[in-house]
Amino acid sequence: MKSTVISAAAVPPALPGAARPAGPGLPDFELIELLFFAYRDFVGEPDRLLAKHGFGRAHHRVIHFINRHPGLTVAELLDILEITKQSLARVLKDLIQGDFVEQKAGAEDRRQRLLFLTDKGRALADGLAAMQHQRIARAVMAIGPEHRPMIARFLAELIDKERGAAPATASPVP
Amino acid sequence: MKSTVISAAAVPPALPGAARPAGPGLPDFELIELLFFAYRDFVGEPDRLLAKHGFGRAHHRVIHFINRHPGLTVAELLDILEITKQSLARVLKDLIQGDFVEQKAGAEDRRQRLLFLTDKGRALADGLAAMQHQRIARAVMAIGPEHRPMIARFLAELIDKERGAAPATASPVP
DNA sequence: AAAATTACGTCAATGATGTTGACATATTTC
């Protein structure tokens, strides 16, 4: 074989030149790439557990937010996920048929379908959350837990601000 | 109309209960969700620029890494992206036909196809990087630039370590 | 009470991105 120095290219966090602290006008390639690789692994581990149930990332997001907000309506879930109801319908059908999620008609407004996790669904949601929690907890330990608020602040600042706040912005659902 | 308090559910960073600082045994839902929303917006803005060229996220990643490592081989790019050559082939074909990327046979090993951006490709790559840079720079400003190394450290800790098999980081103890 | 709106579901077609598996071609190495 040739001296095919595959280079450090295969090693995400150690890309050559990545350590330069955001020069003058140069994009912050280090953080841009770290976000890419970090997020990939952050969702990659749950993906493998989900696959054992025949589920994907979309199913993860749905059971996560139902777990977080039991009794969520379909419309509210669509607002959070920012997908179409047709996209949601597919994964929701899988989750209901697999007995991970159940629907109850709203008490006040009986058109609404309130979403709840079954015990089975909660077990899966907890398992997935535990994976992601542990990964985050390890990273928080590494930087020192006193710096966790700064991580939260940083991530919050990455989020588009004009979205929530007011119902002024028309919801994209036709 | 009913008093349909659509709730704060549509407002990612202000989900009720999200502010609790990782209780005893409870998953760190705040950071888990912040990562989700932050990454979505982080890639969402570039997506809209890419769409004007008829491209998607996969094209973004390809031109990003070719921009970062001009002369990269196809095999190295596959290692970084962790996708199959068939997946890469499709987007690479788009980029080459659109004159954003060009290939040159390797000087030493003429089987290799070294990948370079054209001026057009570099312009697009720079535009995309500028978007992501500005978003990150804003967030770094918000927390104070002196804390940027902690962000980098945190994100690096989220990444799977066993992948590289590279000499770069300390070898995993014999 | 009739009409309009809302919440949700569903059918159908399409696109972007990923996968496996098989095979071809050129080049380099043994």
Add this chain to the structure above:
DNA sequence: GAAATATGTCAACATCATTGACGTAATTTT
């Protein structure tokens, strides 16, 4: 010359998203 390597390509398929159209039940408006 044979074997291994780097790349390309054809074909089938899965997941997750989209748009558009239509239907049904329940609520609100008039």
